[in-house]
Amino acid sequence: MDIGDVRKGSKLLINGIPYNIDEADFMKPGKGRAIYRLKLRNLLDDSTLDYTYHSGEKVEEAHISNYEMQYLYNDGEHYVFMNTENFEQLFLNEEKIGDKKYFLKEGALVTVMMMGEKPLGITIPTFVELKIAESATTTRTDTITTQTKSAVLETGYNIGVPPFVKEGDIIKIDTRTGTYVERVSTKK
Amino acid sequence: MIEDETQRLIRIKPNLEQRALIYEFTRAFFREWGFFEIETPTRVPAVAPEAQIVPFESENWFLSTSPELYMKRLLATGYDRLFQISRCFRKGERGRWHNPEFAMLEWYRTGADYMQMVQDTEEMVLTIASRLGIGSIISYRNQKIDLTPPWPKITVHDAFLRAAGWNPFTELDPLRFDIDLVSKVIPGFALDRPTVLHDYPAAMASLARLKPDKPIVSERAEIFIGGLELANAYTELRDAKEQEKRFQLEIEQIEREQHRKIAMPQQFLQAVAHLPACSGIALGMDRLVMLFCNADSIDEVVAFTIDTA
Numbered sequence: 001m002d003i004g005d006v007r008k009g010s011k012l013l014i015n016g017i018p019y020n021i022d023e024a025d026f027m028k029p030g031k032g033r034a035i036y037r038l039k040l041r042n043l044l045d046d047s048t049l050d051y052t053y054h055s056g057e058k059v060e061e062a063h064i065s066n067y068e069m070q071y072l073y074n075d076g077e078h079y080v081f082m083n084t085e086n087f088e089q090l091f092l093n094e095e096k097i098g099d100k101k102y103f104l105k106e107g108a109l110v111t112v113m114m115m116g117e118k119p120l121g122i123t124i125p126t127f128v129e130l131k132i133a134e135s136a137t138t139t140r141t142d143t144i145t146t147q148t149k150s151a152v153l154e155t156g157y158n159i160g161v162p163p164f165v166k167e168g169d170i171i172k173i174d175t176r177t178g179t180y181v182e183r184v185s186t187k188k
Numbered sequence: 189m190i191e192d193e194t195q196r197l198i199r200i201k202p203n204l205e206q207r208a209l210i211y212e213f214t215r216a217f218f219r220e221w222g223f224f225e226i227e228t229p230t231r232v233p234a235v236a237p238e239a240q241i242v243p244f245e246s247e248n249w250f251l252s253t254s255p256e257l258y259m260k261r262l263l264a265t266g267y268d269r270l271f272q273i274s275r276c277f278r279k280g281e282r283g284r285w286h287n288p289e290f291a292m293l294e295w296y297r298t299g300a301d302y303m304q305m306v307q308d309t310e311e312m313v314l315t316i317a318s319r320l321g322i323g324s325i326i327s328y329r330n331q332k333i334d335l336t337p338p339w340p341k342i343t344v345h346d347a348f349l350r351a352a353g354w355n356p357f358t359e360l361d362p363l364r365f366d367i368d369l370v371s372k373v374i375p376g377f378a379l380d381r382p383t384v385l386h387d388y389p390a391a392m393a394s395l396a397r398l399k400p401d402k403p404i405v406s407e408r409a410e411i412f413i414g415g416l417e418l419a420n421a422y423t424e425l426r427d428a429k430e431q432e433k434r435f436q437l438e439i440e441q442i443e444r445e446q447h448r449k450i451a452m453p454q455q456f457l458q459a460v461a462h463l464p465a466c467s468g469i470a471l472g473m474d475r476l477v478m479l480f481c482n483a484d485s486i487d488e489v490v491a492f493t494i495d496t497a
Contacts, residue, residue: 028370031240035366035371052367
C-alpha cells in the first residue's frame with residue numbers, strides 16, 4: 001500500500017515483523033514532499049519504534065485478524081484453543097503463550113491474533129480467577145511480621161498472597177502485573 | 189467515549205463563530221486598503237504542474253489546487269490589488285494541519301516584492317488580532333507569541349546551516365531538504381515570535397523569480413507562526429520561457445515518479461509574458477483561524493472535514 005493510505009490503527013509488516021500504527025503525524029511543507037512520522041508498536045513484543053517515511057514510499061500492509069477462542073486443554077505439547085464462531089481448533093506451542101500460560105484456565109476465553117493463517121499470540125483477560133493449590137500455613141508470629149506469604153496457583157505460578165488465604169481458595173489476579181487482587185471465595 | 193456529531197458541533201461552535209469574524213475582518217482589511225475581492229473557478233482545465241501537489245480529477249478537469257494562475261491572468265491584463273478567499277483541494281493531504289479541502293487567502297499587488305507581502309501579512313494579522321480584542325500577543329498551545337512587527341527573518345541558507353548543519357545551496361537534495369525542514373529547521377524556530385524563512389534555492393523557486401544579482405536564490409518567503417506554515421510569498425516570475433522550463437521539469441518528474449499525466453497550463457504561460465512587476469502571497473485561512481482559536485488541529489476550526497463530511 002502507499003504510505004499515504006496509512007492511518008492510526010493501520011497494521012504494517014516491516015522486515016517480517018507486524019506493527020500497529022499507534023500514531024501517524026502528517027507533515028508537509030506547502031511546496032514539498034509529505035513526511036509521515038509514525039509511532040510503530042511491535043505486535044509481537046509491544047516495544048515501540050519511531051519511523052519517518054516520505055510521499056511515494058510503499059509499505060506492506062499486515063493482514064491481522066483477531067479471533068475469540070476458548071482454551072480447551074494442554075495435550076502435553078500444545079495449548080489447544082477452539083474458535084468460538086466456527087469451532088475450529090488451533091494448536092499453539094508454549095513459545096506463543098509465554099508467561100500467560102500461568103493465567104490460562106481450561107474454558108477461559110482469550111483473543112488470538114492471527115496474520116493470515118499464522119497465529120502471532122494471545123491476549124488474556126486483565127483479571128482471572130484461579131485456585132490456590134499450595135500455601136504454607138501461617139504461624140502466629142508470621143501473621144504479625146509479614147504482609148504476604150507465598151502460594152502456588154493451580155497453574156503452577158508462584159504468587160504472594162495475604163496470610164489469610166488458604167489452600168483451595170479462589171483468588172483474583174491482575175494478569176498485567178501477575179499480582180494478587182482479592183480473595184473471591186474460600187474453601188469451606 | 190466517541191463524540192457524536194451534535195456534541196462535536198456544539199463544542200467547536202465558538203471556533204466557528206471566531207472563524208466568521210476573522211473572515212469579516214480580513215475582507216474589511218483588504219477593502220480598506222483598496223484591494224478588491226475576485227472569484228475564479230474552482231473546477232479548472234489545468235493546474236500549476238507541481239510534483240508535490242496532487243490535484244483531484246473532475247471529469248477530465250481538476251479541482252483547483254490554488255487560484256494563483258487565474259489571479260496572474262487578471263494581473264496580466266491590468267488588474268491590480270486583488271484578493272480572493274477560495275476553496276482549494278489537494279489530494280492526500282490530511283493531518284493535524286491539513287484537510288484535502290481547505291480555504292486559501294491570496295492577494296497580489298503590482299510594483300512590490302515578496303518582502304512587501306510579508307509586511308502586508310504582519311499588518312493584516314495584527315489588525316485582525318486587535319479587532320478580535322486580542323492585542324499583539326496571542327496564546328497558542330501554551331505558548332505566548334508576540335506578533336509585533338517586524339517579524340524575525342532568517343534565510344534558508346542560515347536556517348539550514350544552524351539547525352541541520354548543511355548548505356542546501358551547495359548540496360542539492362530536495363528530499364533531505366523537506367525532511368530536515370519539518371524535523372529540524374521549523375522546530376528550531378523561536379517559539380515566542382513568528383519566523384519568516386526566505387530566499388529559497390533556485391530549484392525550489394516554484395513560481396517565484398530569481399534574484400537578479402544572485403540567480404541561485406529565489407525571492408520566496410514562508411511565514412511560520414507557532415510551528416504552523418501560514419503563508420508563502422513570491423516576487424512573481426515574469427519570464428514565460430523560464431516558467432515553462434520549470435513546469436516542464438515538474439511534468440517530467442510527475443510522469444516519471446507518479447505516472448500521472450498533467451497538461452502544461454498554456455493560457456497561463458501566455459499571460460506570464462504580459463505580467464507587470466508584481467508579488468503575491470497565499471495564506472492558509474484555516475491555520476490563521478487555528479492560531480486565533482488556540483486550536484491544536486484543523487478539525488477544531490472546520491465544521492466538516494473529510495472524516496466528518
